[in-house]
Amino acid sequence: MSRGKKLDLFIGADIDDGWAEVASPRKSKISHEILEPQKHQLHFSKEKRRGKTVTLVGPFQLSKENANKTLKLLKKKLGCGGAYKENFMEFQGELKEKIRPLLLAEGFRFKQGH
Numbered sequence: 001m002s003r004g005k006k007l008d009l010f011i012g013a014d015i016d017d018g019w020a021e022v023a024s025p026r027k028s029k030i031s032h033e034i035l036e037p038q039k040h041q042l043h044f045s046k047e048k049r050r051g052k053t054v055t056l057v058g059p060f061q062l063s064k065e066n067a068n069k070t071l072k073l074l075k076k077k078l079g080c081g082g083a084y085k086e087n088f089m090e091f092q093g094e095l096k097e098k099i100r101p102l103l104l105a106e107g108f109r110f111k112q113g114h
Contacts (some may be wrong), residue, residue: 035061037107044096044110055095057103058088074102 045056060067071084074091078098082091091099100110 033061034063038109040108042103042108042110044099046094046096052092053094055091055093055099056088057091057099060084060087060089070106073106074099077102 040060042057042060047054047056060070062070067084067089071082071089074089075082078091078095080092080095082089084090103110
């Protein structure tokens, strides 16, 4: 094939022949109700992402502004990075023992055993 020519291929299917997008329902429901810190029931989970540990805390039912404000405060006190995604706060590292007292001081509660 020479450098100046383009290969023109037509491979495909007719999408209009009854194909439909499959919309599977979400397994967990995200509540948009905003709660005060004392009414939260938070729990911890730990994940490995690209060989590094990430600590997840949630689910939070806060307004976006309050969640980002709380996240910023926690990241500053812990000296780590993090993000707020889908009602969970993600922190870089294994920080369960350090996060718990900070959230308790802010008035949040945890589920039994977490």
